[in-house]
Amino acid sequence: MELHEPELRDVPVTAVLAALADDVRLKIVRTLADGGEHVCGTIELGIAKATRSHHFKVLREAGLTRTRVAGTSRYVRLRREELDRLYPGLLDAVLTAPARS
Amino acid sequence: MELHEPELRDVPVTAVLAALADDVRLKIVRTLADGGEHVCGTIELGIAKATRSHHFKVLREAGLTRTRVAGTSRYVRLRREELDRLYPGLLDAVLTAPARS
DNA sequence: ACCGTTGTTCGACAGTCGTCGAACAAGCTC
DNA sequence: GAGCTTGTTCGACGACTGTCGAACAACGGT
Numbered sequence: 001m002e003l004h005e006p007e008l009r010d011v012p013v014t015a016v017l018a019a020l021a022d023d024v025r026l027k028i029v030r031t032l033a034d035g036g037e038h039v040c041g042t043i044e045l046g047i048a049k050a051t052r053s054h055h056f057k058v059l060r061e062a063g064l065t066r067t068r069v070a071g072t073s074r075y076v077r078l079r080r081e082e083l084d085r086l087y088p089g090l091l092d093a094v095l096t097a098p099a100r101s
Numbered sequence: 102m103e104l105h106e107p108e109l110r111d112v113p114v115t116a117v118l119a120a121l122a123d124d125v126r127l128k129i130v131r132t133l134a135d136g137g138e139h140v141c142g143t144i145e146l147g148i149a150k151a152t153r154s155h156h157f158k159v160l161r162e163a164g165l166t167r168t169r170v171a172g173t174s175r176y177v178r179l180r181r182e183e184l185d186r187l188y189p190g191l192l193d194a195v196l197t198a199p200a201r202s
Numbered sequence: 203a204c205c206g207t208t209g210t211t212c213g214a215c216a217g218t219c220g221t222c223g224a225a226c227a228a229g230c231t232c
Numbered sequence: 233g234a235g236c237t238t239g240t241t242c243g244a245c246g247a248c249t250g251t252c253g254a255a256c257a258a259c260g261g262t
Contacts, residue, residue, distance in 0.1 A: 023115055071238085072238040149251070
């Protein structure tokens, strides 16, 4: 299993923004914002698992998440420190924004 | 001429992020970041004017810019104060980010 | 009144994106 | 090993997006 996790500085800002510009992915990011590791499947999203897998892939390849494989599960967490270092304020701004109505 | 400029709070965060997640529009925003008014046509973008018009429309309808009509020209400026109030840190994070290589 | 300038709108087109079911892979448990 | 669970991958499909040329609209200057 190749876990493609790019260096954040190699990811264009537009890719980071595009990754955040989706309701499903934003919900994932909000959930991960507690700082802990979450198993992909435990985040309730109301979509097919293929779609779920797709969104986690987008987040990972945009440098937003770090994934640890353990058994059949994947533990995902937000790369908050790195993000705050490279884009100070971005994550906070997005997270404190009013949730989707 | 109907100038559709929504209240920022009525625009979903994802729409704001999507508007910023494009190289051309990001370049426009960076140019407008000096706080002044710019005439649409004076910003060098290297694209057809139809496309240019499209991008300015996206920015306007995402609540990112304010447009003033004067003669045949449109004066555009960034809605920075409102943006900073609703999404503190977002604009700064995007603007200080390394420009697209 | 004509012409040039500035922008918008209207198809059209290619490309990307979100979504899904189905098939597959890998691990755990009995 | 059989079966279940957890995710990924593979088309496929419809919707949206960025791009353009052409046509149009509105204004300014001569």
